[in-house]
Amino acid sequence: xxxxxxxAVVGLGVGRTHCDAAYxxxxxxxxxVCDLLDEKLESAKKAYNGVxxxxxxxxxxxxxxxxxxxxCVPSGLHAxxxxxxxxxxxxxxxxxxxxxxxxxxxxIENARIKTGLKVGVIHQNRFNAVMKPVKEAVDGGKIGKLxxxxxxxxxxxxxxxxxxxxxxxxxxxxxxxxxxxxxxxxVDLMQWLMGEVHSVTSVMGVYNHKIETEDLTVSIVKFKSGxxxxxxxxTCCYPGVCTDIQLYGEKGSIEIDxxxxxxxxxxxxxxxxxxxxxxxxxxxxxxxxALDPKLILGHAVQVEDIISAVIxxxxxxxxxxxxxxxxxIVNAIYESAKSxxxxxx
Numbered sequence: 001x002x003x004x005x006x007x008a009v010v011g012l013g014v015g016r017t018h019c020d021a022a023y024x025x026x027x028x029x030x031x032x033v034c035d036l037l038d039e040k041l042e043s044a045k046k047a048y049n050g051v052x053x054x055x056x057x058x059x060x061x062x063x064x065x066x067x068x069x070x071x072c073v074p075s076g077l078h079a080x081x082x083x084x085x086x087x088x089x090x091x092x093x094x095x096x097x098x099x100x101x102x103x104x105x106x107x108i109e110n111a112r113i114k115t116g117l118k119v120g121v122i123h124q125n126r127f128n129a130v131m132k133p134v135k136e137a138v139d140g141g142k143i144g145k146l147x148x149x150x151x152x153x154x155x156x157x158x159x160x161x162x163x164x165x166x167x168x169x170x171x172x173x174x175x176x177x178x179x180x181x182x183x184x185x186x187v188d189l190m191q192w193l194m195g196e197v198h199s200v201t202s203v204m205g206v207y208n209h210k211i212e213t214e215d216l217t218v219s220i221v222k223f224k225s226g227x228x229x230x231x232x233x234x235t236c237c238y239p240g241v242c243t244d245i246q247l248y249g250e251k252g253s254i255e256i257d258x259x260x261x262x263x264x265x266x267x268x269x270x271x272x273x274x275x276x277x278x279x280x281x282x283x284x285x286x287x288x289x290a291l292d293p294k295l296i297l298g299h300a301v302q303v304e305d306i307i308s309a310v311i312x313x314x315x316x317x318x319x320x321x322x323x324x325x326x327x328x329i330v331n332a333i334y335e336s337a338k339s340x341x342x343x344x345x
Contacts, residue, residue, distance in 0.1 A: 005307050006065040008032040008080060012040040013165075014299075015072030016047075016093060021303035022070070023048050028307045034060045040283045057081060061088045068118075068306055071095060074165075076173035082119070085295070086111040091118040093306040093316075097330070098159040100175025105327055108110040109320040117137030120306040120316030121323035126192060130281040134247075137254065138193050142266060144250030149192050149221075149344045153183035154237035154246040161210050161235075166328035169211030177213035179204070180330050188326040189245055190231060196224045197329055199344045204285040204337035208236040218331050231333075260284040268280050286333035 007022035009015045009210040023030040032052040033044045040169055041053040054060040061084065068091045071081050079099040083093045086108075097122045100106045101112040110117040125131070155178070161315055167173035193199060204221040209215045216234040223229070246263075247255040255263035261281035266272050280287060285297045296304055303318065309316045328345060 004029040004091040005310055006031045006067045007070070007146050007303075007307070008034070008060060008063070008066045008139070009070040009072060009213075010034040010042060010060070011070075011072030011074075011095075012037075015070060015073060016044075017173045017299040018070040018072060018095075018303055019044065019051075019138065021047060021300035022052075022307075024300075025119040025304060025307055027067070027304075027311060031065050031132070032060055032063060038288070041075050056165070057084070057249070061085065061090065066299045067091060067310060068093065070303070072171040073203070074167045075100050075175050075315065076167070077196045078164075079107045083107045086115045086117050086119070088137065088325060089115070089117070091306065091310050093120045093302065093322075094116075094122065095322075096122045096178060096188075096323070097327050098320055099327065100180060102324060102328050102331065105320060105324045109324070112320060114275075116310045118306060118316055119320055120302055120309065121318045121320060121324060122299065122302055123185060123188045123318045123326075124297075124299050124302055125189055125259075129285050129297065130256060130259060130261050134254055134261075135258070136192065137252070137266075138247065138249075140180050141251075143247065143252030143254060146194055146223075146225060146227040146247060146249045148248040149190060149194050149227065150231060150244060150246040150248075151186050152211065153178070153243040154243075155182050155235050156238045156240040157182075157209070157235040159203060159209055162209055169209065169213050169215075169261075171213055174213065176330060176334060177206075177211060178233040178235045179217045180213075182235060183217075183231075184326050184330060186233075186243060188323070190229060191325050191329060193245075193247060194223055194225070194227055194229060197332075197345050198224045199331045199342050200329065200336050204334070205250040207234075214337075217333060217337065221329075236303065258284065276295065277338065 005028040100224040125271045162169040203215040204214040219231040221229040243258045251267040265276040
């Protein structure tokens with residue numbers, strides 16, 4: 001029997017979803033977890049039979065049974081830990097954002113090139129069931145040349161969310177607020193669907209929290225294709241309203257909220273296709289998963305992908321050079337908001 005890939009996770013916040021995926025994988029074994037908090041380590045021990053627990057990342061790195069690390073610590077530490085893991089011969093899957101600065105993100109890419117090891121970056125919303133036909137419709141010209149996009153992440157976080165842990169909503173460790181933390185997934189989808197960004201003009205502020213970064217940004221985004229989009233991020237929208245992804249081309253319009261298709265209108269199309277699309281994707285991932293029991297969704301897609309990439313000696317689905325794009329856009333938005341000027345990428 002082929003030896004399973006040894007998997008470890010550092011950071012047991014969102015890292016628990018990585019743990020679940022690795023623990024349930026047919027091709028990997030969850031060897032170890034690392035966190036600074038005893039209660040999180042005890043919880044992991046109870047949830048994952050036989051898992052080793054560490055408080056020291058450096059000590060966990062010495063374990064020869066670990067092949068892959070998921071790095072799920074505060075965003076400002078991603079590059080530091082990812083590079084250290086690579087330098088110690090471990091493959092890496094990094095939570096979003098890859099890091100909070102382009103410079104640090106490039107350190108991960110340089111370490112990947114130097115070591116020849118695999119590095120993936122979490123942008124799991126690309127793999128929501130509806131995104132496959134949407135990406136095909138855009139890239140295949142089905143809705144024609146893109147003219148307009150509208151993206152809005154209107155979420156809610158109370159003050160306790162920011163107070164808990166002490167790093168959220170800080171420039172040093174979170175790299176921003178609603179945009180860098182909550183909306184970076186949608187920034188990634190925007191550039192993935194609409195193409196290379198030419199410039200951004202933005203405003204931001206702190207409206208409903210005691211934090212140093214922002215809880216609201218609004219931007220006009222111009223693309224090298226000539227298309228334009230609006231982008232809004234907020235954690236002030238009680239109780240959490242929507243994640244709008246809306247695309248308007250010369251020959252069609254597509255609107256999504258989160259993982260649910262809301263509008264599919266193609267010039268010259270028929271009602272059967274429209275109805276079929278809304279029936280399959282209109283309630284989100286749940287219906288698509290029911291129609292295809294083998295469909296993997298969420299973080300599990302990319303955990304399974306990094307495992308397969310190591311086994312098959314191929315690149316993961318989202319590599320550092322791709323993940324850097326959203327960090328560059330986010331930082332340009334912050335620069336524009338701070339300077340009051342249009343920022344060109």
